[in-house]
Amino acid sequence: MLDRDDNIRIVLVNSAHPGNIGGAARAMKNMGLSQLYLVAPREYPAPRAVWRSAGARDVLANAVVVGSVEEAVAECGLVIGTSARDRRIPWPLINPRQCGERIWVESASHPTAILFGREDRGLTNEELQQCHYHVNIPSNPDYSSLNLATAVQVLAYEVRMASLQRDDGSLPSLGSWDQPLATSEELEHFHSHVASSLAGMEFYDPDNPKQLLTRLRRLFNRSRMDRMEVSILRGVLATLDQKIAQLKAANTRAK
Numbered sequence: 001m002l003d004r005d006d007n008i009r010i011v012l013v014n015s016a017h018p019g020n021i022g023g024a025a026r027a028m029k030n031m032g033l034s035q036l037y038l039v040a041p042r043e044y045p046a047p048r049a050v051w052r053s054a055g056a057r058d059v060l061a062n063a064v065v066v067g068s069v070e071e072a073v074a075e076c077g078l079v080i081g082t083s084a085r086d087r088r089i090p091w092p093l094i095n096p097r098q099c100g101e102r103i104w105v106e107s108a109s110h111p112t113a114i115l116f117g118r119e120d121r122g123l124t125n126e127e128l129q130q131c132h133y134h135v136n137i138p139s140n141p142d143y144s145s146l147n148l149a150t151a152v153q154v155l156a157y158e159v160r161m162a163s164l165q166r167d168d169g170s171l172p173s174l175g176s177w178d179q180p181l182a183t184s185e186e187l188e189h190f191h192s193h194v195a196s197s198l199a200g201m202e203f204y205d206p207d208n209p210k211q212l213l214t215r216l217r218r219l220f221n222r223s224r225m226d227r228m229e230v231s232i233l234r235g236v237l238a239t240l241d242q243k244i245a246q247l248k249a250a251n252t253r254a255k
C-alpha cells in the first residue's frame with residue numbers, strides 16, 4: 001500500500017450497484033489504496049461486490065459504512081468532489097493530475113478524501129458544496145460520464161503517479177504552516193455558525209437565503225482556513241451574537 005494510504009479516503013456516496021463497489025475496491029488496491037468509505041450504499045453487503053473485488057476482498061471487508069457524507073469526511077482537512085458536469089455555482093475546479101498531487105501532498109499531514117457520486121445522478125449540490133475543490137475527468141464531451149469504478153481507477157492512478165514523483169522534487173509542498181488545517185467537521189460547524197449569526201442580525205431571510213450561504217461557503221472553503229483562524233472567526237461571531245442579543249433585549253425593554 002502507499003505509505004500515506006491511512007490518510008487517503010475514497011468515499012462512494014449512495015452507490016446503487018454492488019458490482020461498482022467491488023470494482024472500486026479492486027481499482028483502489030491496484031493503486032495501493034485501502035481506505036474505502038461507503039455512504040448509505042443502496043445494496044450492500046452483496047455477493048456481487050465480493051466477486052467484482054477479486055483479490056481486493058480485504059479492502060471491501062474493511063470498508064467503513066456510514067450514514068452521511070459529513071460522517072465520512074469529518075476528520076478530513078481536504079475534501080475533493082468528483083463532478084461529471086458543470087454546476088450552477090462554479091467551484092474551484094482541478095484536473096485529475098492536480099487532484100492526485102494535492103491529495104498526495106496533503107495526506108502527509110492530515111486525512112483527505114475524494115467523493116464519488118451516485119451512478120444515476122452524481123453528487124448533490126449540497127454534497128459538492130462540502131468540498132474544497134471539484135475534479136473533472138476531461139472525457140469526451142459527447143459522452144462524458146464514466147462508470148463509477150472506472151472513475152475511481154483514474155483518480156486513484158493519479159494519486160499513485162503523484163506518489164511516484166515524490167523523490168524528484170517536482171511537487172509543491174504545503175510549507176511549514178504553524179497550525180493544522182481546519183477539518184471538515186470544524187468547517188461545517190463554522191458554516192452553521194455564520195448562517196445563524198447572519199440570520200440573528202437579520203442580514204438575510206432564512207426562508208429565502210438565495211445563494212448567499214452557498215457563496216459564503218465557497219469563499220471560506222477557498223481560503224483553506226486553519227484551526228486557529230476558524231476559532232478566531234467563531235469568537236468574532238459569538239461576540240456579535242451576544243451584542244445583538246443585548247441590543248434586542250434593550251429594544252424590547254424600551255417598548
Ligand code: SAH
Pocket residue numbers: 082083084085115116117118119120121122123135136137138139144145146147148151
Ligand atoms: N449522471 C451523473 C454521472 C454519474 S457517474 C451526473 O450527471 O452527475 C457516477 C460517478 O462517477 C460520478 O458521480 C463521479 O463520481 C464519477 N464520474 C463519472 N464520470 C466522471 C467525470 N467525467 N469526471 C469526474 N467524475 C466522474
